Amino acid sequence: MKFKVTDSENISTVFLNGEIDMDIADDVREVIFPLIDSGKEVHLNLKDVQYMDSSGISVIVESSKRAKDKNTKVELKEVSQPVEKVLAMARKFL
Amino acid sequence: MNTEVADPTNLSEKKDFLVRSSSLKDVRSFSREVFEKFKIDEDLREELVLAIAEAAQNIVKHAYKDYPDTQDRMAVRISCTGKELEIAFFDKGKPVEESKVKHRAIDDVKPGGLGTFFIQEIMDSIKFKEGDKPWINNLVLTKKL
Numbered sequence: 001m002k003f004k005v006t007d008s009e010n011i012s013t014v015f016l017n018g019e020i021d022m023d024i025a026d027d028v029r030e031v032i033f034p035l036i037d038s039g040k041e042v043h044l045n046l047k048d049v050q051y052m053d054s055s056g057i058s059v060i061v062e063s064s065k066r067a068k069d070k071n072t073k074v075e076l077k078e079v080s081q082p083v084e085k086v087l088a089m090a091r092k093f094l
Numbered sequence: 095m096n097t098e099v100a101d102p103t104n105l106s107e108k109k110d111f112l113v114r115s116s117s118l119k120d121v122r123s124f125s126r127e128v129f130e131k132f133k134i135d136e137d138l139r140e141e142l143v144l145a146i147a148e149a150a151q152n153i154v155k156h157a158y159k160d161y162p163d164t165q166d167r168m169a170v171r172i173s174c175t176g177k178e179l180e181i182a183f184f185d186k187g188k189p190v191e192e193s194k195v196k197h198r199a200i201d202d203v204k205p206g207g208l209g210t211f212f213i214q215e216i217m218d219s220i221k222f223k224e225g226d227k228p229w230i231n232n233l234v235l236t237k238k239l
Contacts, residue, residue, distance in 0.1 A: 019119065019122070021115070021118050021119065021147065021151070022115045022118060022151050022154070022155070023115040023116050023118055023119065051122070051140075051143075051144075053144060053147055053148060053151065053209065053212075054148060054151070054207075054208035054209040054211075054212060055151070057208055058208065082140060085140070085141075086144065086212075089211075089212060089215055090208060090212075092211075092215070093208060093211050
C-alpha cells in the first residue's frame with residue numbers, strides 16, 4: 001500500500017490506495033493515529049482503494065473513536081465503489 | 095492450483111497457503127482466478143472474495159492466535175455444481191467452538207466479529223465440521239447461484 005498525506009490548515013487528508021486487509025491494517029493505523037493524536041481533523045480519501053475488508057472497517061471505526069476522544073473528527077471522502085459496498089454492509093451492523 | 099474435476103458443471107479447485115496474514119492477498123488472487131474460470135457472475139465475485147478472505151483471516155486470527163510463526167498451511171477448496179457454490183476451508187489450528195463464533199457490537203468491532211457478520215451476510219449457509227485427518231477444522235460455506 002502506498003499513501004499520501006496533504007495538509008491544509010488543521011485538516012490532514014490521507015490518500016490511501018490498493019487493498020486494505022489485516023496484513024496492512026496496522027500500517028494504516030500508524031499513518032492515521034499520529035495525525036489524530038496531534039489534534040488534527042483527518043479526512044480519508046478512499047477513491048483508489050480497490051478492496052477493503054473488516055480490518056479496514058475496524059481502522060475507520062477505531063480512528064473515529066480516537067478522534068472523538070481527542071475532540072476532533074475523521075471524515076471519509078471520495079469512497080470507491082468496492083469500499084462503499086463494504087461500508088453499506090458494515091452499516092447493517094450498526 | 096489443482097483442477098480436480100474437468101466437467102464444467104462440476105468444477106473444483108483447491109490450493110493451500112501458509113497460515114499468515116500476508117497470505118490473504120494470495121487467497122484473494124486464487125479466488126478471483128477461480129471465479130473467472132468458473133464464470134461466476136461478476137457482481138457476485140467480489141462479495142464472495144470478501145467472504146473467503148474473512149474466513150481465511152479468522153483462521154489466522156483465531157485458530158492460530160497463539161502461533162503467529164506457524165509453518166502450518168491452510169487449504170481452500172472452491173467447488174461449483176452449476177447451481178451451488180461450495181467453499182471449504184481446512185486448517186490444523188485450535189478447534190473451533192461454534193458457540194463462540196459470533197459477531198460483536200460495533201463499538202467493540204474487531205476483524206473477527208465483523209468478518210463473521212460479512213460471511214453471514216454474503217453466504218447462504220455456514221457449517222463447522224471436524225476435519226478429516228490431518229485437518230482439525232473444516233468450515234464449509236455455500237451459496238446458491
